[in-house]
Amino acid sequence: MITSFVFKALDRRAIWVIAVLVGLAVLVPLLNLALPAGHPLHVPNYAISLMGKYLTYALLALALDLVWGYCGILSLGHGAFFALGGYAMGMYLMRQIGARGVYGDPVLPDFMVFLNWQELPWFWYGFDQFWFAAIMIVLVPGALAFVFGWFAFRSRVTGVYLSIITQAMTYALLLAFFRNEMGFGGNNGLTDFKDILGYAIQADTTRAALFSASALALAAAFLICSGIVRSKFGKVLVAVRDAESRSRFFGYRVENVKLFVFVVSAMMAGVAGALYVPQVGIINPGEFAPANSIEVVIWTAVGGRGTLVGPIVGAVLVNAGKSVFTAAFPEFWLFALGALFVAVTLFLPKGIVGALSGLATRRPRRPAPVIRDAAGEAAE
Amino acid sequence: MTKTAKGSLLYLDGVSVAFDGFKAINNLSLVLEPGEMRAIIGPNGAGKTTMMDIVTGKTRPDTGDVIFDGEVDLTRHDETDIAALGIGRKFQKPTVFESHTVEDNLELALDRRRGVFATLFYDQTQKDREAIDRILETTRLTARRHERAANLSHGQKQWLEIGMLLAQNPKLLLVDEPVAGMTDAETEETARLLREIAQNHSVVVVEHDMGFVRELDVKVTVLAEGSVLAEGSLDHVSNDSKVIENYLGR
């Protein structure tokens, strides 16, 4: 059962993507750690964290592609699942600081001492354990997606209306997390992390390991997504995307179909957020900003939705572009991004990967098989 | 109510539905026996499609009973449930999954477990393959099995949808205008196909094409303005004065 799922998942494209990611997970840290700084192939430290961050964005875009590209659910709130995963990781990292904080409280994070809190709120319990945080990283975004999807899909909210309420969801969380009373560090969020699993978070080796973890997480998620879309369930997803009502008349429970992918996708987004936070060193409510979720849609569209590879390519390219662009002309980035989105929508509706694979399949043109159509046969 | 419904496959009694005050279905009653094939004719806007919408759970009637299999109250179920109970439907405008291949369309329609995990871990068995092959033969789509459904001709899409109904293997098939837009040869072929299907399924066919209805050679119900105008053999109803006035004579 599981083996045949994995077997189907590993088509040629998936094998390539996974091989490249595993290769990167091994090679990049080697080039960073084993080569001296002056060596032409040396990967500098700053680049490792930057690329690691891109990979977490790629994972987020991949998660979005599963729901948007294959099931037609245009979520404009995936940044919320990413941020929740990030906060779960941030809470673990905060509790690892222990008595090394500015106020030296062995249990309470600095911001709680600053707010004169006497004891740890109940929802911070357990986050001193990595295994607990790891569960929460997938459970919290998954649970939110489940509750949200349960109501939205059951009431048959679709299209633009669904997109709008996903925006509202992430905006509501933005406002909530800004409040100090919520107990997540308010405006400033969670930061000043010291170590992760006992290793100093700033150490070169830790950074390299986080990069590898991001690449491997992306590879694993790709395998899962590929398995899902290549299964019969994946065909049901596309059927729901293209003709939702028709699939109901064939006996498919559309709301369950949507709920399942939405929850899986939210969990992946949560993992992405959890890997992002230790690499950038901070999580704050800004991550819930509605604009962030919209950016993910742009990465996915640019790379090519409904391709799984596309969103990875799109996320890396657009963010690499952003890094270069914002260094040169910081005020113009949003305009450039908007222009890119418009250009892709107009000229590359299937995105970069969609256009490339269109070229690839067109080239080896086999002679069209001679088909006697039904009308011809019936007339005989 | 269920007393009279006993023994019937589909039982509609006193069904009415209004859209913004306009009565699309008006006190409609109709009984279909198990194994029966029925043709429904009537002018445009008579409510034929709306009747199918009611039976398949797309539209809820304002009043009246809709009973399936002598006991199941269909007004309490949604589209998915009703499909699972064994009612399949072909739409007036052929509706297939365009971006899937012909073969995948049939696989999706095939009468197998439809849950999330059942489909996630589904493996096509030899039996499933054979069933799909057989339907491809019956609907003459074997040569196009790997073609995307979007690339089929209009007539082929109609046939694919009928093939999907065969795969779904429901107890009752509701077929809305299966020969609209078909050539004469295709129409004849479709009549053959439907008669074949009727051998082991109950079928309701809505159609305007009188030649086609004659070819089916089954009991006919004439609908007009949301209710039954006449019922009986085609010859019987086509000699009915009300039918001539309301429909045939126009």
Ligand SMILES: Nc1ncnc2c1ncn2[C@@H]1O[C@H](COP(=O)(O)OP(=O)(O)OP(=O)(O)O)[C@@H](O)[C@H]1O
């Ligand atoms: N959802 C709806 N909302 C409003 N009016 C509707 C709706 N569905 C059907 N109607 C109206 O109900 C009437 C019956 O329509 P229906 O489609 O059932 O007719 P029909 O017998 O199938 O006609 P045709 O032969 O043209 O297919 C029409 O006047 C139609 O405009």
Ligand SMILES: [Mg+2]
């Ligand atoms: Mg109609």
